[in-house]
Amino acid sequence: MNRRREDLKENLRRRGLFLRSMIANPREVGAVWPTSRWAVRDLLEMGDLARARTVVEFGVGTGVYTEEVLKQLHPEGTFLAFEIDPALASAVGARLKDPRLRVINDSAENVEDYLEGAKADYIVSSVPFTSLPADVRRSLLEAARNALAPDGQMLILQYSTAVLPYLQSTFPKIQRRFSPLNIPPAFLFACSAAVLADGARSVEEAPLEGSVEKIPYVLASLVLGALILLLLLGRRSISRR
Numbered sequence: 312m313n314r315r316r317e318d319l320k321e322n323l324r325r326r327g328l329f330l331r332s333m334i335a336n337p338r339e340v341g342a343v344w345p346t347s348r349w350a351v352r353d354l355l356e357m358g359d360l361a362r363a364r365t366v367v368e369f370g371v372g373t374g375v376y377t378e379e380v381l382k383q384l385h386p387e388g389t390f391l392a393f394e395i396d397p398a399l400a401s402a403v404g405a406r407l408k409d410p411r412l413r414v415i416n417d418s419a420e421n422v423e424d425y426l427e428g429a430k431a432d433y434i435v436s437s438v439p440f441t442s443l444p445a446d447v448r449r450s451l452l453e454a455a456r457n458a459l460a461p462d463g464q465m466l467i468l469q470y471s472t473a474v475l476p477y478l479q480s481t482f483p484k485i486q487r488r489f490s491p492l493n494i495p496p497a498f499l500f501a502c503s504a505a506v507l508a509d510g511a512r513s514v515e516e517a518p519l520e521g522s523v524e525k526i527p528y529v530l531a532s533l534v535l536g537a538l539i540l541l542l543l544l545g546r547r548s549i550s551r552r
Contacts, residue, residue, distance in 0.1 A: 345372060346375050346376070346437055346497070347375075347492055348375065348379065349490070350468060350490045350493035350497045350499075351376050351379045351468075353488065353497075353499060354376075354466050354467075354468050355379055355383060357464075357466055357486060357488065357499060357501040358433050358464055358466055358501065360383040360433060361384075363385060363388055363432035364385060364388050364432060365388065365389050365390075365391075365429050365430065366380055366384060366388060366389070366390045366391075366431065366432060366433045366434075366435065367390075367391045367392075367393070367419070367426075367431045367433070367434045367435070368390070368391070368392040369419040369422075369434060369435070369436035369438050369451065369455065370395075370436055370437060371392045371400060371403050372399060372437070373399065373402075373403065374402075374403035374407060376437065377390075377403055377407060377414075378407065380435060381412060384411060387411075388411050389411060389413075390409075390411050390413065391413050391415060391422070391425055391426070391431075392414045393415050393417060395416070395417070395418055400414050400415070400416040401416075413425075419436075419438075419451060419454060420450045420451055420454045421454075422454050422455070423457060423458055430459060430461075431458050431459050431460060432460055432464075433463060433464055433465070434455045434458065434463070434465040435466045435467075436455070436465065436466070437468040437469070438451065439469070439470070440452070440467075440469065441469070441471065441473045441474050452477060452478070453481065456482065459504040460504070461504065461505055462503075462504075463503075463504050465500075465501075465502040465504075466499070466500070466501055466502075467500040467501075467502065468490075468497050468498070468499055468500075469497065469500070470495055470496075470497060470498065471498060472487075474498075474500070475500075475514070478502055479512055479514065481502070482502035482503060482504060482512075483503065483504075483505065483506050483507050483512050483513075484502070484505065484507060484512070484515075485501070485502050485503070485512075485513070485514045485515070486501040486514075486516075486517040487499065487500050487501075487514060487515070487516060487517065488500075488501075488516070501517065
């Protein structure tokens with residue numbers, strides 16, 4: 312019982328941190344609720360992190376992706392996790408004590424400075440690219456492409472497909488997948504740095520398996536999300552009176 316109570320307190324604290332960050336920096340956060348673990352797992356399944364030696368995360372947030380990456384990462388792997396919000400970076404760094412993990416309070420645009428000549432096998436990100444200023448978006452995607460190993464991939468979660476043209480201009484090959492297990496439902500992209508033999512660019516659909524048995528979770532999440540949004544809108548309406 313005490314363990315459950317502590318887990319609940321920690322979960323509420325993390326969500327509180329997320330909401331404060333979202334209110335302070337809406338363009339950088341780009342969501343009203345942390346990504347669900349189901350959606351994160353759907354995204355990571357598009358890669359093979361167990362074989363990776365170097366993984367990078369653009370935008371740690373509350374550490375939902377960070378935790379899942381650590382579960383799948385090779386025991387001798389290295390994990391660099393970037394977060395520009397100092398409060399979020401500090402909270403995740405204090406909570407996740409793992410020798411493979413280094414939480415960095417800096418822009419991911421500087422990723423190569425921290426890789427020290429190494430290349431990333433995977434870069435994981437849910438940064439809301441379409442809401443960022445064009446120069447920042449371009450800089451982040453170019454930094455990711457340059458930091459990837461020749462056979463590396465950038466795994467990206469977004470809330471619309473509007474990001475696709477920007478990804479296509481940066482990466483030669485893209486696989487995409489839809490994940491309904493999130494609030495709101497998410498679009499997943501696996502972007503490859505390797506240039507295709509004929510120099511062409513491609514976008515492929517990657518089917519998502521095993522979603523049917525998760526429908527109860529989806530419905531519960533949607534109901535919870537709707538209640539939270541109504542609560543936020545209600546408070547905002549009261550504050551304006």
